[in-house]
Amino acid sequence: MSSTAAESELNSLIRHAGAHRMRPPGHPRESGRSATFPQAEREVIHLHEVNLPACDGQLDVIKEGENLTGAMSGLGAVYSAMRRADVVVFASPVHNFTVSALLKNFIDLMVFESHRPSFIGKPAVLVATAMGAGQDRLFAYLRDVVHSWGFRVVGCLGAAASMLDEPWYEARLQGAIGQLAGRVATRIADQRPRVGLRDVVAFNIWRLVVEINRENTPIDHEYWSRRGWLSAHYYYPCRTWPPARWIARLIATAVRHQIIGRKLKPVT
Known part of the structure; x- marks a missing residue:
């Protein structure tokens, strides 16, 4: 293209x-x-x-x-x-x-x-x-x-x-x-490609966005749910650095607390 x-x-x-x-x-x-x-x-x-x-x-x-x-x-x-x-x-x-x-x-x-x-x-x-x-x-x-x-x-x-x-x-x-x-x-x-930490973090953040905005964008939630991504480690089977999933979950949890606790600040 x-x-x-x-x-x-x-x-x-x-x-x-x-x-x-x-x-x-x-x-x-x-x-x-x-x-x-x-x-x-x-x-x-x-x-x-x-x-x-x-x-x-x-x-x-x-x-x-x-x-x-x-x-x-x-x-x-x-x-x-x-x-x-x-x-x-x-x-x-x-x-x-x-x-x-x-x-x-x-x-x-x-x-x-x-x-x-x-x-x-x-x-x-x-x-x-x-x-x-x-x-x-x-x-x-x-x-x-x-x-x-x-x-x-x-x-x-x-x-x-x-x-x-x-x-x-x-x-x-x-x-x-x-x-x-x-x-x-x-x-x-390669049927099980290697995925980097940044990609795993991005997937977890996107999943968080889908879950938090379930009422605003139900079409996203239904799409992710139908594909099993709301409980998956990534979009497809892959290999990654072993601590990547743990680190990604920690980051997503921290972001969730900021949103739910109304602690988000404007980017300056």
Whole structure:
């Protein structure tokens, strides 16, 4: 998924990946804007070509549920493509140390996924290009977002946009893509992936939010309850640092006491 109207550097990076046979498995399609790699197929969605409305608030979607028809049909098409895929690659240039405005708008429209995640355990790869710094901060933000949607990030690739046509940098990029492809293949095959402390804490905090806001957003509570997450350690079976669950529960308990005891303070 590419998220900028000025896409030459991202397209170049995608071509490099294709030349190196980066091979996430995909679903064959008889039509559509797709291109086939050896033993794989990719479908590239450019967000500037999708009819997405500007997000002006999604509180009704959070409380009442998403409607991906009508004005949101473009979002529905992207959502369906992501659901069909075996691996989703999120690609964005670095704009002021974060994702592009196009991708940010898409993320805002997809806010229901943070409350009712449906991409549970689906592998995701993050790709970024930058003229200077900021890739690490973009990855940190985007990783948190897609984790809240249920994805597990299996790899990241950041490239210097100004160097993509330099032969010496191309050689290094090819090597990095090859290493990333190997990691992605290994992690995709892992049936019990490793999850970090930050992810376990985030899951516990989200569960706390769902429980506390049961009356305000019953649709969230019903969704989590139906999937057994209100009593689970994580969205899916995983391995983690042994003390992580204990630490996450302590943090969630402390946050609960702050909320119930009306001790929350404005962030300053």
